[in-house]
Amino acid sequence: MYDQIIQRVYVTQYTQTEAGREGIMPPQGSFPNKRQVRHIIESGTKRLERVLRATTKGHFQRNLRGLRGRAYDNVAGPGHAYAIDATIGDIHLRSSVNRAWPIGRPIVYMVVDIWSTAIVGFYVCLSGPSWDTAKLALFSACCDPRLTAELWGFDYEEVLTPTPTAPFQVWTDRGEYVSAGARQTCLSLGINFAIDPPYRPDMKGLVEVLHRITKDKQYHFLPGAINARRKELENRPNAKESALTLREYVRYLHGIFNLYNLSANRTYRLTVEMIGAGAQATPAGLWRFGHEVGIGYRKAISQDRLIAGLLQRGTAVVRRDGIFHECLQYEAEVAALQEWTAHARNFGTIPHTVFHFPGSTSRLWWPDPQGVLNEFSLRANARSGPDISVEELRDALMVDRCKHTDREYKRLERALRNLEENETLRKQAIDRTAAADALYEGIKPNTREARVLETLPRSSDVPSPPDMPALDGVPKEATNPSYDALMDEVFSSMNWESTQ
Incomplete structure (x- = not known):
């Protein structure tokens, strides 16, 4: 700014050149220096006006204006x-x-x-x-x-x-x-x-x-x-x-x-x-x-009125297995008396408008048709405790949902491996059974005798059962205490004989 003032006010003589007109520098001392120019400007301008020129009007009103009165002026009293x-x-x-x-x-x-x-x-x-x-x-x-x-x-x-x-x-x-x-x-x-x-x-x-x-x-x-x-x-x-x-x-x-x-x-x-x-x-x-x-x-x-007017509004869903809001289960005596879950089991899910405080999942409020609020409390076995906010609950659920694809992939991997193992097991069982049937000679024991032999210790040297025809061609499956006692005595004597 100082250079522009000197050029416009004190440069009054010019010389003509091929490039055009050029100003002639005035002699030293014939024009004011920077300090003198600043003094002239400041002495002719009020201090507060200089502050206004150095900033915006909004900034001046917010931070630099003169204070008049107090914030509590014209306020009747506490709570007003x-x-x-x-x-x-x-x-x-x-x-x-x-x-x-x-x-x-x-x-x-x-x-x-x-x-x-x-x-x-x-x-x-x-x-x-x-x-x-x-x-x-x-x-x-x-x-x-x-x-x-x-x-x-x-x-x-x-x-x-x-x-x-x-x-x-x-x-x-x-x-x-x-x-x-x-x-x-x-x-x-x-x-x-x-x-x-x-x-x-x-x-x-x-x-x-x-x-x-x-x-x-x-x-x-x-x-x-x-x-x-x-x-x-x-x-x-x-x-x-x-x-x-x-x-x-x-x-x-x-x-x-x-x-x-x-x-x-x-x-x-x-x-x-x-x-x-x-x-x-x-x-x-x-x-x-x-x-x-x-x-x-x-x-x-x-x-x-405060709860209904200021708390956040949400929707709770009544299912046959309980009352849920934000994937958490709640309970109240009014729901048990009116059999909400029974109605949901027979007629489908029922939505209800509720009010909740997002800072805590411990409770919510349901307005009945008469406008009276009924408090629902979080069940003890809910997926979350009461000391968590709704925002944090949603974060946890989204983190779990992001892992769903990985879990599904691992489940499919295990399922395919299990199918292969079961198929191998089935083929081996068929082949071994066919080989055993081909090698076996003589009369086969009935189902009851085979089950008794199956329960014996594998280390016992049990002889093959004697050849005896089945009664009437049909093995008996009914329980006979005398027969059971006799068989226990026979196999007990066999155990003693095998150890001698």
């Missing part, structure tokens, strides 16, 4: 507004089916209360982001936390009192929440979505910051954890160092989220009235204080 966001976890995981299988990085959803900054729910999965997985995060935030603890397999600990319920409003970005499914769920459960403008994650910066804090906490302590922002600066191994399974990572997140809710410093939020009332300067303390003074928001939605 939640913020939800998803990120790719900076950690590599292992499969619960076989720890030798790496399954990559998970998707982590986090739900945060805006007023108290408390983390009210989260969900970890291997697929997404999509509305099917996002609503599971809302389910984890709104349902009974005891049920969530049972599904994930960790101990329940009361952290937020009272327990979170459905909010009045959910702050989201323009992702999976701009969909027909999200709109239908909002209408059925009465939840309002406040969707941010495009490329403005700063509008719900609280949940973005908590995602970053979570990643920073695990980076130096969990095997397989990475930092995607610094992977070029630190050549950190990825999947080879991983050790945690999906459920173990969920348990880890549950622990650090509880620690955050109970110990994060929120002293700057305490007003004089809060200090006088003895409010705790933590997210859990702010949550409890807001509900105690009557500014908290609570929406009572029954567990059945």
Whole structure:
């Protein structure tokens, strides 16, 4: 730019040559140097305007604009507004089916209360982001936390009192929440979505910051954890160092989220009235204080409505040998009372719509014609245990299906070898039998006598049976105790004679 300014402003004399007109360099000192030109430009432009010129308008609004107010401004109290966001976890995981299988990085959803900054729910999965997985995060935030603890397999600990319920409003970005499914769920459960403008994650910066804090906490302590922002600066191994399974990572997140809710410093939020009332300067303390003074928001939605509205919908098939979903067998008392399997055995398979939590295969829910949900539990002898996710189950089934061709080839190989061996055995048996019939002379023993001789030890020197005609030409097969005792005595004496 400096060269262009000097050429256009200070080069005023030219000379004509054969190639055309050429500018004559002005004398030294007759034009400003670079530092002087820079001073002229900067002194005539405001500092903030120079920052705007150095970046885009969107980047300036997201990261460089002046901050006005707080995120919780105009929020009535705890439970009124939640913020939800998803990120790719900076950690590599292992499969619960076989720890030798790496399954990559998970998707982590986090739900945060805006007023108290408390983390009210989260969900970890291997697929997404999509509305099917996002609503599971809302389910984890709104349902009974005891049920969530049972599904994930960790101990329940009361952290937020009272327990979170459905909010009045959910702050989201323009992702999976701009969909027909999200709109239908909002209408059925009465939840309002406040969707941010495009490329403005700063509008719900609280949940973005908590995602970053979570990643920073695990980076130096969990095997397989990475930092995607610094992977070029630190050549950190990825999947080879991983050790945690999906459920173990969920348990880890549950622990650090509880620690955050109970110990994060929120002293700057305490007003004089809060200090006088003895409010705790933590997210859990702010949550409890807001509900105690009557500014908290609570929406009572029954567990059945939450399950039917937020859990994933599937189809269970009733067969004559049981009730199956995702190749796993389930059972419930209602199915036994209504004789589902008997109907399937006599009239064919019966499909039923069910709701399930993909993070656990331990149970599912079936809505009866009256709309009441009935819980089905996994059978003890099912193909999988309850501590496995649906994604991992499907991975295992697909791995097994990939081996089907090899198994079929080995089965065919064994079958062909068995056919050849049986054919050889058949021919040898026919030839040996024909040779024995040709060499045998005299009267053959009847079937009963032959069976008795067959049971004798091979090492015994048993003489040939005496020639005696069969009674009426038909050997007797009926059991005779006297005859059996006599024969036992005869053969016993033969055994003694053979040893002398």
